[in-house]
Amino acid sequence: MPDVHSLVNDFLIKLKKRKIEGSLATAKQTAELIRSVISAQRVPYTNQAGALIDAVKAVGEQLIAANPVELAVGNIVRRVLHIIREEDLSLTTAAMAGLNMSTVSDDEDDDRDNHPVLSAAVVAAAARSTLRPPSLQMLLEDIPDAAAVPRTSSSGGDSEEKTKSADKSSRSRRLKHDVIEAVNELIQDIGTCHEQIAEQAVEHIHHNEVILTLGSSRTVLEFLCAAKEKKRSFRVFVAEGAPRYQGHLLARELVARGLQTTLITDSAVFAMISRVNMVIVGAHAVMANGGVIAPVGLNMVALAAQRHAVPFVVLAGSHKLCPLYPHNPEVLFNELRSPSELLDFGEFSDCMDFGSGTASSLLQVVNPTFDYVPPKLVSLFITDTGGHNPSYVYRLIADYYSADDLVVQRRPAMGS
Amino acid sequence: MLLALQEAIKDYSTPPEKTLSRDLTAKISSYVSFFSECRPLSITMGNAIRFLKSRIAKLPLTMSESEAKASLQSDIDRFIAEKIILADNVIVKHAVSKIRDGDVLLTYGSSSAVEMLLLHAHELGKQFRVVVVDARPKLEGQRLLRRLVGKGLSCTYTHINAASYIMHEVTRVFLGASSVLSNGTVYSRVGTACVAMVAHAFRVPVLVCCEAYKFHERVQLDSICSNELGDPDVILKVPGREEVNPLDGHANCENLQPLNLIYDALPSDYISMIITDYGMVSPFLLVATNSELASHHDDSWLMRLLLFILIRKKTDDAYVFVLLLGSAHKRARHCARIQKRTLVDVIILNSPLGNGLMVREFSSKLYVHAEISGFGVSSL
Numbered sequence: 001m002p003d004v005h006s007l008v009n010d011f012l013i014k015l016k017k018r019k020i021e022g023s024l025a026t027a028k029q030t031a032e033l034i035r036s037v038i039s040a041q042r043v044p045y046t047n048q049a050g051a052l053i054d055a056v057k058a059v060g061e062q063l064i065a066a067n068p069v070e071l072a073v074g075n076i077v078r079r080v081l082h083i084i085r086e087e088d089l090s091l092t093t094a095a096m097a098g099l100n101m102s103t104v105s106d107d108e109d110d111d112r113d114n115h116p117v118l119s120a121a122v123v124a125a126a127a128r129s130t131l132r133p134p135s136l137q138m139l140l141e142d143i144p145d146a147a148a149v150p151r152t153s154s155s156g157g158d159s160e161e162k163t164k165s166a167d168k169s170s171r172s173r174r175l176k177h178d179v180i181e182a183v184n185e186l187i188q189d190i191g192t193c194h195e196q197i198a199e200q201a202v203e204h205i206h207h208n209e210v211i212l213t214l215g216s217s218r219t220v221l222e223f224l225c226a227a228k229e230k231k232r233s234f235r236v237f238v239a240e241g242a243p244r245y246q247g248h249l250l251a252r253e254l255v256a257r258g259l260q261t262t263l264i265t266d267s268a269v270f271a272m273i274s275r276v277n278m279v280i281v282g283a284h285a286v287m288a289n290g291g292v293i294a295p296v297g298l299n300m301v302a303l304a305a306q307r308h309a310v311p312f313v314v315l316a317g318s319h320k321l322c323p324l325y326p327h328n329p330e331v332l333f334n335e336l337r338s339p340s341e342l343l344d345f346g347e348f349s350d351c352m353d354f355g356s357g358t359a360s361s362l363l364q365v366v367n368p369t370f371d372y373v374p375p376k377l378v379s380l381f382i383t384d385t386g387g388h389n390p391s392y393v394y395r396l397i398a399d400y401y402s403a404d405d406l407v408v409q410r411r412p413a414m415g416s
Numbered sequence: 417m418l419l420a421l422q423e424a425i426k427d428y429s430t431p432p433e434k435t436l437s438r439d440l441t442a443k444i445s446s447y448v449s450f451f452s453e454c455r456p457l458s459i460t461m462g463n464a465i466r467f468l469k470s471r472i473a474k475l476p477l478t479m480s481e482s483e484a485k486a487s488l489q490s491d492i493d494r495f496i497a498e499k500i501i502l503a504d505n506v507i508v509k510h511a512v513s514k515i516r517d518g519d520v521l522l523t524y525g526s527s528s529a530v531e532m533l534l535l536h537a538h539e540l541g542k543q544f545r546v547v548v549v550d551a552r553p554k555l556e557g558q559r560l561l562r563r564l565v566g567k568g569l570s571c572t573y574t575h576i577n578a579a580s581y582i583m584h585e586v587t588r589v590f591l592g593a594s595s596v597l598s599n600g601t602v603y604s605r606v607g608t609a610c611v612a613m614v615a616h617a618f619r620v621p622v623l624v625c626c627e628a629y630k631f632h633e634r635v636q637l638d639s640i641c642s643n644e645l646g647d648p649d650v651i652l653k654v655p656g657r658e659e660v661n662p663l664d665g666h667a668n669c670e671n672l673q674p675l676n677l678i679y680d681a682l683p684s685d686y687i688s689m690i691i692t693d694y695g696m697v698s699p700f701l702l703v704a705t706n707s708e709l710a711s712h713h714d715d716s717w718l719m720r721l722l723l724f725i726l727i728r729k730k731t732d733d734a735y736v737f738v739l740l741l742g743s744a745h746k747r748a749r750h751c752a753r754i755q756k757r758t759l760v761d762v763i764i765l766n767s768p769l770g771n772g773l774m775v776r777e778f779s780s781k782l783y784v785h786a787e788i789s790g791f792g793v794s795s796l
Binding site: 259261267270307 | 571614
């Protein structure tokens, strides 16, 4: 499948060169790429899910390594892995339920004791766990179960292969078909997350409110416009968002749609925040602890909002939910951009190479891309599934990801 | 501005059948209103004008015109020398003691006092790094950066949004101020409050360098009630970045209002210490410190010396105390309230001509530790 390889390579180069901007575009393209990877993947009779998972993991590892800062890539890879596991599980349980219903019902009570032996019972238990809404306890139980699923399904498949090979082949096709279907759904979800978030705008924006935002985010734009369309009149303060000054773009869009817009400098955020009713911003990624990786400058805005008790609302599509916990996020999930955005090279060229003979130059320019906003500064997340507290994010993540996909790259790394 | 006024006084001649003091005051008032038309008066300018007017009013009527002019000019010179240049030197001396080897010092925008301090510390051979934080539209930090790098200091330059990124490595924040209000609020270049807030959140000490002539008795809670507006069109354009100027044609759009604040008010609880030419004080002390420190420009040298010695001694002993200067019935009550709340020792600083009545009034209302006047220290 050379076409898939070239697709993957193209995407890798794009990621490495930072040609793709914004987590939405990245998420969408990642999902599309993985869809083509899955459709090109030949599925063996046995352990189809395992093969698919391995294929997706192999590609996913490359993608994540290409741009570790763009967390949306990893999120989508994990989402797809989760989808494969779920589809496999539901198919297996359906088949098992049809085949040996009586065994399962007999062994249901003591399935914990016979864990390695009675594969069907384990699968059924796992299926139950997926059907029920996950709780913390279920999550903990889920880890051994889900890990056991590929193995058990394969062992189950082995034993029955000779007798049910025809049935198997149809199942394998069905699994791939289902997975692709589900990935399509995911792509659609990513595409429509703006509208779903914007639908909730009216619930959050009241008449004559003053809203502050920094930089530019499409989600924020749509959110504000949705409120405007519902005949809410309000005023927006837009901080320009150095060093990229995307606030100018947002301001232009808002003005074009007839919103009362005031453009302020980033430094005036603290001065203006006392007149603001609500801060609404977009995010780069939402971490599992409810912290936010956001465009640079938002930590400052969040602190100012906290001081003046202004709600700090983060809009984030579900593709931005990242199941990782941030450790030293200011450094590890950050990226430094070109200093030319801050200083004119021509003007400061003499200072820049001032110390060229020595080890380090006297002048350093720091231009980070992202900021980390700790969860205690966030009042509310609005995702496409509704509004959530920062402390609830881990539950959302349990909905979207399965626990053994959290570390995508570890297994191949240990193997090599 | 003071230099301009000095020139004006030199060129001034009293019209016949008018007394110098009245007419000159009126003249200066007209100059001042012209200034404030051109640009709203800053607090320091207000203080300086008040000083000048009080000098004019105190001129003896018998003095001849040329003598009066000479004395006024020398007064202005003295004001500049004492209150601005000497004050800066004193501040630098105080603040240098707060810089240790290996420090990473952050400063915002461009403050002359902070610049002097950094250069002085560098001359003393202290090893430290400077982080210059800057913001649009003025980009004053670039000029400061150029001067510092030119002098061989190792600098890091960044924009205000990255303040929370860089704050991890910073050990001290030095800020300038355009004025310190009597509730401890520091009124300064817009963005200063942001930087101080981030520093506070990261538990980095914030030191404000401010000469005492910048103190003012006004109070202010936010930055919006009283502020200066800069040219709004500056905000719409990002110079040198053609690719990010989407708002070029929108200058006259009805819905779009660019807002260019010049100052903001930095709440006192973000400040660890204010370094003035009278010494290093905590903002909580300043709340009570009478802003007449700034307006009593005719205090004798002795007074200032005493004050200085006292603050040094007391801050070293970690006492908290209230300074009082001049006389005001209301202030006595105000201070009594503060004292009740904070249990501070009160020391009355009196000018040599201060009347004993006032001291007694104070001492009846609050526990007065001592009185210091031009005649010396007397315990009460």
